[in-house]
Amino acid sequence: MDKTSGTVGGNGRVATAERPDQIRNVVLAGHSGSGKTTLVEAMALTTGTVNRAGRVEDGTSLSDYDEIEHRQHRSVQLSVVPLAWAGMKINLLDTPGYADFVGELRAGLRAADAALFVISAAEGAEGVSGATRALWEECAAVGMPRAIVLTHLDTARADFDEMTETCRTVLGGGASENILPLHLPVYGPKSADGHRPVTGLIELLPNCVVDYSSGERVETEPSPEQRDMLEEARNRLIEGIIAESEDETLMERYLEGEEIELATLVADLERAVARGSFHPVLFGAPAPEGAKQGLGTVELLDLIIGGFPTPSEHVVSAVTAADGNTRRQLDCDPDGALAAEVIRTASDPYVGRVSLVRVFSGTLRADDTVHVCGHGLEERGHESHDVDERVGAVSTPFGKGQRPLGQAIAGDIAYVTKLSRAETGDTLSGTDKPLLIEPWQMPDPLLPIAITAHSKADEDKLSQSLARLAAEDPAVRLEHNAHTHQLVLWCLGEAHRDVALERLRTRFGVQVDVVDHRVALRETFAGKANGRGRHVKQSGGHGQYAVCEIEVEPLPGGSGIEFVDKVVGGVVPRQFIPSVEKGVRAQAARGVAAGYPLVDVRVTLFDGKAHSVDSSDAAFQTAGALALREAAAGAGIALLEPIAEVWVVVSDDYVGPVLSDLSGRRGRVLGTEPHGAGRTRIHAEVPELELSRYAIDLRSLSHGTGDFTRSYTRHESMPGQLAAALREQAKKQS
Template sequence: MSDKASTHPGAAGRVTTAGRPASVRNVVLVGHSGSGKTTLVEALALTAGAVTRAGRVEDGQTVSDYDEIEQRRQRSVQLSLVPVEWDGIKINLLDTPGYADFVGELRAGLRAADAALFVVSAAQDADSVDGATRTVWEECAAVGMPRAIVVTHLDTARTGYAELTRLCGRIFGGDDPDAVLPLYLPLYGPPGPDGHAPVTGLAGLLTRRLSGYDSGERTESEPGEAELPPMEEARNRLIEGIIAESEDETLMDRYLAGEEIDVATVIADLERAVARGVFHPVLAAAPAVSGGRQGLGTVELLELITRGFPAPPEREAPAVTTPEGAPHASADCDPCGPLLAEVIKTASDPYVGRLSLVRVFSGTLRPDETVHMAGHSQAGHGRAGLTGREDRDDRDMDERVGALSAPFGRRQSPLHECIAGDIACVSGLSRAETGDTLSGKDDPLVMEAWTLPDPLLPLAVAAHGKADEEKLSTGLTRLVTEDPTMRLEQNPDTHQLVLWCLGEAQRDVALERLQGRYGVRVDAEPYRVSLRETFGEPAEGRGRHVKQSGGHGQFAICAIEVDPLPSGSGIEFVDRVVGGSVPRQFIPSVEKGVRAQAARGVAAGHPLVDVRITLRDGKAHSVDSSDAAFQTAGALALREAADRVPIHLLEPVVSVRVLVPDDFVGPVMSDLAGRRGRVVGTEQTVPGRTLVRAEVPEIEIGRYAVDLRSLSHGTGQFTRSYVRHEPMPQHVADRVREEAHSGS
């Protein structure tokens, strides 16, 4: 590929007129934390002339990772949009976090993009392509998303470029490693004092041209005799890999017969194969040297994006339905068509309020127009399917669009419209949440929800002080609105306010944002599971509530029997009073009293379950007996019965389904056994992956989201669902009671 777009043979047939969907490219950057995605985005912005010095805009802020938390942690924690222009094409670069806790931001980027750049660092070990990155690659392959690979950190490489490209072919190519091949080879300068040879340029395999970057500006030259032999071997393999994916079935026969295939034809086939998602070129890139404008490989990468990656009209839009769930025809990527857009991210700005990052799939979005907003609580999807939150009754309404803008770091450049295929920031959508659909108010639609993992790491929080109590609910609600991978729960049993997260990093960022953005200080508490109590043996109890203090007194006596019941039976109340010893009007009072005491617990403060309480006898006074007196007597009788027999603690047991690569099945099963879990079965789901099904006490898996990630190198996934409560082993129950006593 060359940097002359107008003469490039693969450019024919592509409409690149400004302001049309064909002149837009939406590209998401994927890779593990530290792979260099953000640095690459900034290098591309510098090469494209969007910034005047590496990664900086006029106010001195970076174009990506400008959030205070990101700067403090030196890590991306949110999706960033950086639009640049190259050769008349607008490129929306979607920089995503590489850490697994922020996979929701990655999912948003994948939803908004039409192609993906997988960033792999040569500074890591040869196995640096982590499991999470491989999983995303497989998901992109399943939907046919075009992909390319960019190798970074060649200046500090621990893994050679040739070895790394072979690794990428084996990992990403699967059964066809020749579908993942380098387009360029790095050129090295003389070794420095440390013995490391710097990368000074690239050798283009198809064009047989050298690109030098040692001056900070790209220069081209012819290869010398020393460079040609290694180039020819790699070039032949590359051409064979491209021709194998060609739509021209005669091309391979001609090539094998010895015919010299025109370079322009090969390049055109390469671009078509990349756009179809069947060939995945490997490139190398690095930031510009000090004072330079063009980073190594950035021109080549921008050319690949503009000519090889598809424009929005070439990609099929997600499926849509009516708000009632009826099927609806997919919308074409036409600026003049009906409006269909999706909120892919929401954020709060202290000056303009809520900002929504919106991808327009059809039609044109303009400021001050009224649109219909629909969430997934309509169309039968269930809001919990997307966000893990309860359905809301305000997900089907009209909203007025505020100002449109193009984000660039902290700066927002005003837009007068956002056409089909493009992405923009929208203000004024006060109720919009991530995943909501925007459509015409006369033709409301709902887009198919994208998959998000369930947050399974609990964080119990409480307001630090009185002033924080008033702001806590608002702050937490805004957090879960902005990040659909978090869920907020008020536990009815433990009365704890629980923020469910994907991992510890997301948890820590949430706490920082609560204090820094919303001024709310919270204290983290140990998460408590919903324990229950039950009687270990039958027992009898007598409740006597007799008080005389002048005037009407209080008089109520009742005798009860308590019998254990099978698990899941709840509380049964039986009236066996004979002879009217307890007047009929007070029998409901006794039941109310014992049920209230059962809800409060009889030993350790946990609800009592699975018992039958039988009222056998009692006494009443014609004047002093009352509803309140018999409620108290019923509670006292239950407490006395509990004092006479062992009370068992019941713990919740959950069904856990763990999906892991086959290599990790043994360690996962051993780990579950160490958590008092019972493996109930395993099954092969897809080649290379096994589903392990087990039942585990909930108290043992509070940190399982973190531990499984470590155990499976980021490749494991799990879900959980409540099954039942069952007796807790005595030594565990004693420990729980001790912890509760020491914390009280």
């Protein structure tokens, strides 16, 4: 293969494929700042997709995706960059590295067939974060092939050998011999600030040096000094490859001193990588001054083509929509039944909704009519739907715009327009054979943001705009809280919140105000109390007359409001007793002390007075409410707060700080248990008042390794000092 340029297929420089085995779908994973986007641009330069200035033919950059990304200086959404190399099409899925956008990362994992873990060598052991390790284990659980790419090798603190050992120890679970480098960096003279420019690499298996110091890629023989460095690493690599080989005679031949053919080693390496049992370490760097290729990217592209699996090896199953039970495995056949999945949704001001789609089976063509099946996430603001829609244009990403494809075959990734009902996670299939692909697991948003429309004009557009926001981002959950009457936007973190609000403002033209999130508190009586309600008015004509006397006593939690009639002698006419109950319940809903609903009490009506002319339904409703308020004034009112059951999963290194933090939140730790290798699961009960920012604080405490789930269990009395403060605050607000 020509190592100086990529083979371009299709329309101009747009990569295309005619068969699934000509496609490789690769997701780039790594935390923010690891160098994923820079690596993509270096690979794009090597394949000829962009010029030396990093621009495609239309003058835009590959990273020109979203105006919000530029304002926030962070990647916030999944992007796809198709490259052509050696007659193959490589779809690179560049994912956000920030934890708040893990939903985009999971979408990339679903669409990809292999993963490149991009790790900054400048960060040392911190570069392999707990979140990176958790993601590595997640990929291992499903057998996804993985390779490691080290970046930022030219910085003063970077050490290739040390970083490789860290990856072996942290990701390999010890002294793993299936995480080994394929090549070593060659450095130029150190600069005054301590930086060491990478000028080339030593390829271990071919036993050669690739030099970029002249601006061109030149293969040379290693020097005597380089041979000494090469020998040990090469032998270790060969032993690692042979250990994974299916040929059991190779190890014996190698130990007897036989030189194993290069072609045999390369073939065994590629097979081991494809089945996910060997994980090579490579490095990537921007092109040296004047060079036409990113440094190390030729070797990386060759590994992707030769070692990563084709889409046909990515097994995905679907459920037939007819009965919802029959499962079938999808064959990656362009002539088979259509089955595709929406992995990202965006809104374009000119063409409307744009869907990024991974085709698993069949061929998706422009102007086809397809069946759109929504999986149903009503609790997050997503409606279930089974509708037929006509596909608009089918295109491939190309810089900031798209280039027409006409069709997308099984295994490919493409943009589709005019699917007005399709949302992220939905399945597209043939109208004659509807299918449903089980959606990937989305993270649960646990940061509540209460919002209100800024103006009447914003209020008119808010509902529709929130629905469009939820369609684009399934990690968002919308809640209309029936208890606090607030509109709550649940997000994954502060950055996720900022992006959601910015999208509402800039993309959908809706301005919202963030207000304090309220927790659904309750009130109850601390002991028995009596109250008398007297409502007497004379204003000419029929007046208003009603008197009722009640006794209120507390009940066990969860009892609600119980109303008992013990009136004797007809002092309160029978037709007005329901009116008293209605007034009591209305006042209980409004609260009697701090404005929170009253619960768990028994209200007994035992006496009263009526007037033959002036008594009425409205008068007795008012009297019932007054009686309850008077009873509350003479009794102790306890505030009840909701208690959440919390399960926290965290790295063993941070169990102590997390337990201490839970105690500081008035939490009760109920137990701990191991949860896989190096992780602990903590069970606790915590007041929901203390959990509003826990999604942010836990991430900080655990260095990104922790996550948690929460669920409501019950209401219970809050401490007196805190309750008094809340009652005082309620008085000031009223």
